Amino acid sequence: MRKRWITIIMVCAFSAGTAGCANPQQSGVDALEAGNYEEALADFQDMTESGRRNDVAEGYRGLGMTYYEREEYENALEAFRQAADNGAEQTIQMYNLMGICAMQTGDYSAALEYIQSGIALTSTSDGADSADAGLIREMKYNEIICCEHLADWESAKQKVTEYLNDYPDDEAMQREAEFLETR
Numbered sequence: 188m189r190k191r192w193i194t195i196i197m198v199c200a201f202s203a204g205t206a207g208c209a210n211p212q213q214s215g216v217d218a219l220e221a222g223n224y225e226e227a228l229a230d231f232q233d234m235t236e237s238g239r240r241n242d243v244a245e246g247y248r249g250l251g252m253t254y255y256e257r258e259e260y261e262n263a264l265e266a267f268r269q270a271a272d273n274g275a276e277q278t279i280q281m282y283n284l285m286g287i288c289a290m291q292t293g294d295y296s297a298a299l300e301y302i303q304s305g306i307a308l309t310s311t312s313d314g315a316d317s318a319d320a321g322l323i324r325e326m327k328y329n330e331i332i333c334c335e336h337l338a339d340w341e342s343a344k345q346k347v348t349e350y351l352n353d354y355p356d357d358e359a360m361q362r363e364a365e366f367l368e369t370r
Contacts, residue, residue, distance in 0.1 A: 212249070
């Protein structure tokens with residue numbers, strides 16, 4: 188359920204820029220929303236080959252979202268990286284997806300960087316407006332998980348304390364805090 192929720196947010200953000208755009212983008216978004224991943228991949232791939240910078244960036248973002256939905260995390264991460272390299276807007280949602288993809292591939296160091304970059308965007312006025320509280324909470328939770336996988340116990344303890352100050356009702360994180368006290 189969480190995966191689909193994240194993709195819906197990304198599709199909405201992606202769709203906002205499709206008014207007046209070429210048919211492959213709208214077709215790709217429609218196919219992605221309908222779960223027609225092969226069609227979405229073809230449409231977004233066409234965009235990456237268009238030579239127009241914005242279309243290339245948005246095509247890679249669309250590829251990333253499609254691969255993410257298919258749980259092809261390495262491909263998704265590479266597509267998101269290509270989107271960023273080609274000038275796609277740096278969003279909290281995209282950094283979150285990049286972080287999740289890196290976590291899924293076991294690269295917790297890269298995941299931590301992506302997550303922290305996304306969290307840093309929340310401190311800007313644009314970022315605060317574009318992120319919902321649930322997404323920020325998820326990113327902060329995943330930041331702790333990354334620190335633990337990297338055996339950075341001090342950072343994990345600090346992040347747990349900060350997290351529990353913001354979300355004191357999270358019983359799972361309270362247990363995590365108890366676990367970290369043994370480290």
